[in-house]
Amino acid sequence: MLEQPSAAALVEAFANTVDVEEASDEIATAQALAAWLHDRGLRDTPEPLPDTAHRAYLALRAGIRERLGAHVGDTPDEALLTAADAVLAEHPVRVTADGRLTPAPGLPAAREPLARLAIAWSELTTTGDAARLKRCAEHTCGWVFWDVSKNRSRRWCSMKVCGNRSKSRAYAARTRATAGRDNQP
Numbered sequence: 001m002l003e004q005p006s007a008a009a010l011v012e013a014f015a016n017t018v019d020v021e022e023a024s025d026e027i028a029t030a031q032a033l034a035a036w037l038h039d040r041g042l043r044d045t046p047e048p049l050p051d052t053a054h055r056a057y058l059a060l061r062a063g064i065r066e067r068l069g070a071h072v073g074d075t076p077d078e079a080l081l082t083a084a085d086a087v088l089a090e091h092p093v094r095v096t097a098d099g100r101l102t103p104a105p106g107l108p109a110a111r112e113p114l115a116r117l118a119i120a121w122s123e124l125t126t127t128g129d130a131a132r133l134k135r136c137a138e139h140t141c142g143w144v145f146w147d148v149s150k151n152r153s154r155r156w157c158s159m160k161v162c163g164n165r166s167k168s169r170a171y172a173a174r175t176r177a178t179a180g181r182d183n184q185p
Contacts (some may be wrong), residue, residue, distance in 0.1 A: 004146045007120035008133050012144050013040065015065050017137070020142035027061075027112055030054040042113035053110040059083040060114060064121060065135055068144055071153045072137040074076070091115040094123075138162035 004012075017026040017036060027033040030048045049057075063084020064078040088101035091114050092104035099123060103115035124130035132147045137155040143159040156162035 002132070002146075002148050004128055005123070005127075007123040008129055008146055010040070010120045011118065011124060012133060012146060014061060015068060015133075017061065018065070018142075021140060027054075027057065027173040029061075033057055037113045042116055049110045053108075053114070055118075056087045056111070057114055060087045062115065062145060063087070065142070065144065067130075068082070068135040071131055071134040074135070074137070087114070088118050091118050093119055136162050158171055 003165050006132065019025070030051060030053070031046075033054055034048050035046045037043040062080045066074075066080045066084075066123075071126045072075045091107065091111060093101045093115055095101055101119045101138060103112045105120070107115055121130070122177050131152055134145060134154070136143045136145065136157040138157075141157060141162045143157040143162075145154075147154040
């Protein structure tokens with residue numbers, strides 16, 4: 001089984017702060033986001049973030065989720081990708097002599113964790129591991145998962161639940177279409 005890199009675990013956790021199925025959002029408020037970042041060691045303090053920073057995190061999350069949906073064949077919403085790119089453009093990173101990326105000096109404390117998320121995303125895309133991080137193809141779910149399949153072909157977070165739902169709907173649609181043709185004169 002392919003072990004998930006720490007950058008993928010971070011991006012997955014960030015993307016999964018929204019739960020489509022339960023219609024909930026772990027980081028819906030600036031206070032909740034600050035606590036989430038603090039709990040993951042990305043911020044020293046759980047003090048609330050400014051609203052502009054909160055909106056930037058939400059835009060980045062939406063853009064990442066759109067890109068991860070493309071890994072299972074969805075067409076990403078270009079407006080969400082553009083908004084995420086605009087957020088990333090505001091968060092410079094520095095390359096050290098040993099090739100590591102770090103948040104640029106002078107970045108406001110509220111935005112430094114966003115730069116760390118951007119660095120994690122960059123690592124995944126650079127190594128090709130981003131292709132293993134996917135958003136479930138079952139649109140009523142949308143959960144982000146790490147694909148451990150040998151050929152990177154997994155489409156659902158769970159074959160038992162989401163895969164079964166999708167395949168059952170497809171079978172029912174084919175059955176209805178066949179029944180409709182059989183009933184024609």
